[in-house]
């Protein structure tokens with residue numbers, strides 16, 4: 001596939017992230033972190049919207065490991081969606097998982113469409129958290145659950161020079177917000193039973209392992225697919241990320257809420 005202009009998660013990026021995080025995964029932790037995130041929420045037979053489904057690994061895990069009845073994965077980029085569709089077809093799960101291209105903005109679904117709205121490390125790309133949470137609330141059925149992981153910033157306002165350097169190195173369209181802003185957005189939308197749980201301590205350690213693997217055999221194998229220069233670029237990103245994980249300014253977080261009956 002030719003590179004698509006303006007895409008952040010192009011083929012080379014997908015190849016790099018899969019080398020670090022596993023087939024179909026564009027975020028850390030693989031099926032184990034998905035399992036930790038969904039613990040306590042019953043996905044069996046449920047209709048699930050996955051915002052920012054990426055390359056398909058998450059949706060396969062939700063169906064294969066957690067029994068989701070039907071997952072509708074939405075994303076704004078074609079290349080990740082093609083990758084996801086190919087993985088889903090290979091697993092023979094086309095009847096249980098659909099992938100839809102959407103434009104940023106209001107969710108293209110009627111009110112009360114889903115039992116669960118899920119998202120893994122994608123809302124960071126959506127700057128208006130209040131507008132998004134209002135939309136999530138609208139498309140959930142009464143009693144429905146919001147279950148997400150995302151990359152948050154410790155406090156709102158200008159990032160530290162170290163955080164600014166890390167965000168610039170990523171080169172992605174991050175629109176990061178603090179735990180307080182997420183909580184306020186969920187409350188304003190109408191959610192109850194709101195939970196905001198930092199995953200910084202876990203990812204701070206995990207990222208070190210990832211960097212070691214990138215500098216070792218994983219990086220060498222990835223270089224054959226994505227090129228040595230791109231591996232080096234990513235070693236630079238991870239090296240900038242670890243200090244801002246250590247300072248707590250970069251805080252991966254689990255977010256949950258319930259729409260009242």
Ligand SMILES: C[S@@+](CC[C@H](N)C(=O)[O-])C[C@H]1O[C@@H](n2cnc3c(N)ncnc32)[C@H](O)[C@@H]1O
Nearest residue numbers: 025026027052053054075076077104120122125
């Ligand atoms: C870090 S990746 C995570 C993908 C997947 N959830 C995973 O964990 O493997 C972020 C994804 O969000 C998508 N994205 C960015 N802006 C979006 C938006 N406004 N609506 C839906 N998806 C979006 C990107 O294209 C990308 O696939």
